[in-house]
Amino acid sequence: MGLTGLEIFKQLPKTNCKDCGHPTCLAFAMAMAAGKAGLDQCPHVSEAAKEALGAASAPPVALVKIGTGEKELTLGNETVLFRHDKRFEHPTGIAITVSDTAGEEEIAARVGQINKLVFDRVGQLHSVNLVAVTNDSGDADKFAAAVKVVAENTAYPLILITEDTAAMEKALEVVGSKKPLLCGATAANYEGMTALAKKYEAPMVVKGADLNGLAELVEKVVALGYKQLILDSGAREVHKVLADQTQIRRQALKRFRPFGYPTITFVTNEDPIQAVADATVYICKYAGIVVLQTADPADILSLITLRLNIYTDPQKPIAVESKIYEIGNPGPDSPVYITTNFSLTYFCVAGDVEASRVPGYILPVDTDGISVLTGWAAGKFTAEKIAEMLKNSGIAEKVSHRKVIIPGGVAVLSGKLQELSGWEVLVGPRESAGIPSFLKQRWNA
């Protein structure tokens, strides 16, 4: 989004000197807003104004990268408060903690557990993203040693959690080249911590005591010339985190520059169920990173699933994989249903087939995730495509009969499909809710 005339005008000297070639500062501001003039045409504009105008044309939430290589995590560039307005861009990074108080083997074992937090969702692999090493020992050498063991055992980028610059320095000597996230800078240590972040060009968490403290501290760090930042308002109770996350995103979208960075949140509740519930709030409400203490797959799976759902693009239809789905325990004499791979359509049919209490096979044809009638109208749900799926999916080996049920809405396809496929085509009801009674009347009848 470009700058508005008013924003530009406020930064101009308001001398109306005409040196820029425009009759007034206001006219110049409007020419600039319209892209017909550049700031360099005004010889009297201050450095502060140049900075403010330059910053205002940057995206509302800066892009920040953690780690290197394949598992590098990208955060930021968000532009909305609500996903239905556009989409959420970069999924929340999930981080699992490892304490430096544990022994070497214990640390390696826990990292091994974390590495296994990879799940298959709708045909894709989704996993946690970061390992957070915490300096609970308070000892710089122990911390560096723990960081070394973690780095040797995982490909995930690291978060180094210590407010002790000496400990951070030692850890960075081990993993600095891998661009870990420094966590981080506080009002007490920000000069030393920023120097380290700059030296290793690694992103850094800025932690304020509250939102005001955070904004002040970010400005100080930015004044030192560093902008690869992640924000922590200091809140740990879920209601305060929710309020702060909302303010940070809202103000960032209003171009309040100190809050124009991704955020980090910490789940501290000791009750594991509550901890997962808290993390769901953070994933839904703008957290760039959520740090968890649990490495239990049962806890992580639900969070991975939620993250996948929240960060899908609402403007694109969600598709299921185009393959044979077995409902119940179907056998060689079970019915075969054709539908499309639009997830809403597929799950409607699946639910109603289940309700019929007759096990069956569902074949969602790949229509790029659009519904039966939309797919038919767009030429993506044709007799040819259905015949191809019947031939190539392997369904013929699974059933002894050669009967297939198509949606009633596309009854018109039945003749051609029968001809092309050699299967007997039964035209099902228009609504999948009619499947149970259709079966009673037409299947095995």
Added chain:
Amino acid sequence: MILIGERINGMFKDIREAILNKDPEPVRYWAKRQYENCAAYLDINTGPTVDPKDQPAVMEWLVKVAQETVPLPCCIDSTNPEAIEAGLAVHKGKAMINSTSADQWKMDIYFPMAKKYNAAIIGLAMNEKGVPKSAADRVALAMEIVVNADAHGIPMEDLYIDPLMLPCNVAQDHGPEVLEAIRQIKTLAAPPPRTTLGLSNSSQRCTNRHLINRTFLIMCMAAGLDSAIADLEDQELLDAVAAANILLNKDIYCDSFLKTFRQR
């Protein structure tokens, strides 16, 4: 779309006579009637026949009668600053001032007034030189108004810029310029100032006035118009606005959207 009912205006004979006879009934009738026809504000104008020195008292009376009848704010419409202030002083809730132009001396009177009474204010994109013709000139005047409003601490949500439409039979070339001006005015500040239009002006002394008004209003809504001062007796106008709200994704669609629009 914020609809402002135009009917309580001394230019109309029944209101003029009501003012002369101190008869509140016609004012009450139109307040109620416009309230039922989706008005968000009632425009209140004493009309030019009231002597300037009597205008403050008449404005005060009209505002009181209107607000005693229906729970609506008023759009206090006068060229007389004293009449406007008299209306604001007795007004309940958040009023709207109609209007200032881009003339500095007017903005210096009306913006402090809007601030003092926490009122919204309409800014006409014109000055003593008259109504500009091109979109660019309208937008330049709108910018003057935006900058002055901002300097007085008026939030952009409370500033309604009127790009001024002229009758299409005599000033036909203004139509596209007004549409373009509305688009550009919405980009002057963030959040943007609001926009409004004296709709009935577009069809002065034309035939098929309702058709012209309605068509232009919908075109303006597509360009980003937020509000209009209009004849709300025109049910087809209300239907068209309801439909435009749906097509602009401002209201969530339902089959009974015409009815829902009227229920507020």
